[in-house]
Amino acid sequence: MALSAGTRSNGGSANVAQRLQKELMDIMTHPTPGISAFPVDENMTSWAATIDGPADTPYAGLTFKLSMEFATTYPYTAPTVLFKTPIYHPNVDFSGRICLDILKEKWAATMSVSSVLLSLQSLLGEPNNSSPLNGQAAELWDKDMVEYKRLVIARHKNPEELET
Amino acid sequence: MMSRPSVLAAGFHAYPPPAFEHVVHHHHPGVSYRPLPTSRPPELPAGYSQQHTGHHARTATQVRMSGPAYMASDEELAQLQKLSQDYQPETTGPLVGERQSTSALAHEYRDADPAYRVKTASLPDKYAFFRTCRGDGHCGWRAIAFTYFEALLRAADVTRLEDEHVRLRSMHNLLNHAGFAEDVYNDFxxxxxxxxxxxxxxxxxxxxxxxxxxxxAFNDPSVAMSIITYFKLLASAWIQSHPNDYAPFLDYDVKTYCSLNIEAAQCEIDHVGINALAEAVVKPIGFALEVLYLDRSQGQGDEIDTHRFEPTAPNGQPLQSITTMRLLYRPGHYDILYKVEDVASPMLQQQQPVPTQAPLQVNLAGYTDEFVPMSSNMPDIMTMIPGLYPSGIGQRWPSLSYDCDPNPVPQPQITPVSAYAPTPTPAAPVASSHQEYITPVRASHISYHNPPSNHIQLQPPVNIPMHPAPPQPSLSIDRGPAIVERGGPFRPSMYELEPGFGSGQPHSLPFQTSIFRNSHYNTAHFLNPDFQPEEWSPDSEYATGNRGRHKSTSQ
Structure with a gap:
């Protein structure tokens, strides 16, 4: 009995594209206010996304660009998500890398582009200060919200100011 | 072939281990991880959590070696973090392997520590075959899903498959109730x-x-992961719909537990997950699920601890005819196990040549003590072979072992079968030596008693292992020519069929003496380079109805 692990060797990426196609369709037909996402390459493995800062947070009124990269193992591995817009936040480092459980050990195959973006949006207003990537931000969040907000604004750039 | 268990104890790399977290905090408090939930439900088998922790420690050690050696910069720490997150254990081999003889397992552990050696040495007697699952962190889920489909195939009944489709679909209510979106889980x-x-x-x-x-299908990563994910969702939905059954064993609320330990894409199955799958998927169709724990625990002497999920009929009574799915657990890893009868389905027989049916298919018994004759055209022949049914325990109690039987005589079957001395010419010289202690038996009713005195005479003193001595593979080399080499549950007996017995039966193979069939010259012997397991047909050979009498065999 011959193993044919490669019979559908292309199946991996084809299925990823299929699944992402479905997610895109879902986002287009049921748009969620405050988030957007769209593929930037034809095989759907790279997406650009935006989230609006939630009202009543230091991020209110700001828009953040993100990049999402999907491996061929998606949705069984989390997408790689980075903030492209500089952001001052306890759980995001200065390169835009994010520390969020659902992008790591809590990732589940039932999650999606929109659930990731919604989680990130809520992370803006509810940082996890017990495991910060930006220790200063975590401290300021608790102690000096005025200074915190000043740093948020100082660091922020509008999407049109970004080169990419 | 496989480097176990370290390589296969995979899949937890996604969690930065607590040790790592500690180290990182030490040098750079800005980088941090949530600690892995390490505590486990209390009903886990001994060694479970510590074994998993062992795997974490491995990753941690690697990181620590490069971490504290110098003060790492942000970039370097991020790089380490990425390495840690992306760490993929070296996983080789197919996602699900071919079925192979468990003697390979005994062989693999021959240099391991005694606890493993003794346990694996006795494995081939009870469990003839096993199948590897790739240790990529999904092996437990994969093993259950695969054996589930395989067990369904065993009945070779199309209706059964269709019924399963309907039943699984009916469980989607549970999925909806647990809050899974239909268009998401439908993909899986x-x-x-x-x-x-x-x-x-x-x-x-x-x-x-x-x-x-x-x-x-199970070696197609995409198909396999879909099915595994589907099973995970079923398990999660089951737990969430039976919170009272599970909450006492969990450290979190049921929802959090499920998202961390069941639904998470990268999480190996734990005991709660196995239980949920057994309840949701396995038991309702009348399958039993058995997990053998091959670890260092000294539960029942040389026996491998077994946990069995037993299906029950709607009236609460045990079911009579049960298909059993068997998993072999080694710390951090699951593989699939089979008894001989598990694989002897009509379907399989089409794929492998079936040797001509001789009256004695004794080589089968070398692989199992569970051989159960199924038809009655040969009523008493099998019962004439002392030791063929050393346990006297029927198929319905497969988890019991013959080591429990009160027979005071040391059981030669713990001697690994690899101890066979080559028999230069299979038939002739052995036949004469046979005569020295073999009395032909024609009537079955006197064949059950093995007077202990006979038994001891037949065994060279050196061959009686002191309990719980590990097997001594080299001993048999010293045996005199009069000793007939056997494996498995056989022990020498004065009540033995003459080599020519049953010669009236049609033979196609030249050497069909029991000696030959027990030697490695037989292709059905696992030591034969052209090893080909013999298959038996439940419909065409052997007798039923003699299980009861075997119990007296070992008195």
């Missing part, structure tokens, strides 16, 4: 249904390809 469920469909088609076509279809 559809792969499972499509596999059921393909298996049914293959059964209808009677082309014997169903096993290959199943194996192919």
């Amino acid at each position: 469920a559809d792969e499972a249904f499509e596999l059921l469909q393909r298996l049914a088609d293959s059964l209808r076509a009677l082309d014997g390809s169903a096993d290959a279809v199943l194996l192919d």
Whole structure:
């Protein structure tokens, strides 16, 4: 009995594209206010996304660009998500890398582009200060919200100011 | 072949280990991780959590070696973090391997520590075959899902597959109730249904390809992950719909537990997950699920601890005819196990040549003590072989072992079968030596007693192991020529059939003496380079109805 692990060797990426196609369709037909996402390459493995800062947070009124990269193992591995817009936040480092459980050990195959973006949006207003990537931000969040907000604004750039 | 168990104890790399977290905090408090939930439900088998922790420690050590050696910069720490997150253990081999003889396991552990050696040495006697699952962190889920489909195939009943489709679909209520979006889980469920469909088609076509279809499907990463995810969702939905059954064993609320330990894409199954799958998927169709724990625990002497999920009829009574799915657990890893009768389905017989039916298929007994004759055209022949049924325990109690039986005589079957001395010419010289202690037995009613005195005479003193001595493979080399080499549950007996017995039966193979069949010259012997397991047909050979009497064999 011959193993044919490669019979559908292309199946991996084809299925990823299929699944992402479905997610895109879902986002287009049921748009969620405050988030957007769209593929930037034809095989759907790279997406650009935006989230609006939630009202009543230091991020209110700001828009953040993100990049999402999907491996061929998606949705069984989390997408790689980075903030492209500089952001001052306890759980995001200065390169835009994010520390969020659902992008790591809590990732589940039932999650999606929109659930990731919604989680990130809520992370803006509810940082996890017990495991910060930006220790200063975590401290300021608790102690000096005025200074915190000043740093948020100082660091922020509008999407049109970004080169990419 | 496989480097176990360290390589296969995989899949937890996604969690930065607590040790790592500690180290990182030490040097750079800005980088941090959430600690891995390490505590486990209390009912876990001994060694469970510490074994998993062992795996974490491995990753941690690697990181620590490069971490504190110098003060790492942000970039370097991020790089380390990425390495840690992306760490993929070296996983080799197919996602699900071919079925192979468990003697390979005994062989693999021959240099391991005694606890493992003794346990694996006794394994081939009870469990003839096993199948590897790749240790990529999904092996437990994969092993259950695969054996589930395989057990369904065992009945070779198309209707059964179709019924399963309906039943699984009916469970989608649970999925909805647990809050899973239908269009999300349907992607995963559809792969499972499509596999059921393909298996049914293959059964209808009677082309014997169903096993290959199943194996192919589980070796297709995309199909396999879909099915595994579907099973995870079923388990999660089951736990969430039976919170009272599970909450006492969990450290979190049921929802959090499920998201961390069941639904998370990268999480190996734990005991709660196994339980949930057993309750949700396995037991309702009358399958039993058995997990053998091959670890260092000294539960029952040389026996491997077994946990069995037993299906019950709606009236609460145990079911009579049960298909059993068997898993072999080694710290951090699951593989699949089989008894001989598990694989002897009509379907399989089409794929492998069946040797001519001789009156004595004694080589089968070398692989199992569970051989159960199924038809009655040969009523008493099997019962004339002392030791063929050393346990006297029937198929319905497979988890019991013959080591429990009160026979005071040391059981030679713990001597690994690899101790066979080559028999230069299979038939002639052995036949004469046979005569020295073999009395032909024609009537079955006197064949059950092995006077202990006879027994001891027949065993060279050196060959009686002191309990719980590990097997001594080299001993048999010293045996005199009068000793007939045997493996498995056989022990020398004065009540033995003459080599010519049953010669009236048609033979196609030149050497069909029991000696030959027990030697490695037989292709059905696992030491034969052309090893080919013999298959038996439940419909055409052997007798039923003699199980009861075997109990007296070992008195």
